[in-house]
Amino acid sequence: xxxxxxxxxxxxxxxxxxxxxxxxxxxxxxxxxxxxxxxxxxxxxxxxxxxxxxxxxxxxxx
Numbered sequence: 108x109x110x111x112x113x114x115x116x117x118x119x120x121x122x123x124x125x126x127x128x129x130x131x132x133x134x135x136x137x138x139x140x141x142x143x144x145x146x147x148x149x150x151x152x153x154x155x156x157x158x159x160x161x162x163x164x165x166x167x168x169x
Contacts, residue, residue: 113126113156113159113160115156116155116156117146117153117154117155117156118153118154118155118156118159119151119152119153119154120134120135120145120152120154122154123143123154123158123159126159127159127162127163137162138152142162142165143158143159143162144158144161145158
């Protein structure tokens with residue numbers, strides 16, 4: 108993911124989960140725990156490119 112450039116300002120849950128490399132169920136768990144920020148547009152849940160990058164940066168290093 109770090110080598111991939113995020114080209115869109117907003118991503119769907121499916122797209123964001125795929126970019127991060129986790130499933131949608133785990134993604135929704137991370138949302139519920141406040142680890143990933145999201146925006147709502149009507150019924151759609153959208154994730155900003157910044158939120159994806161912030162989430163990845165917050166992950167612990169090995």
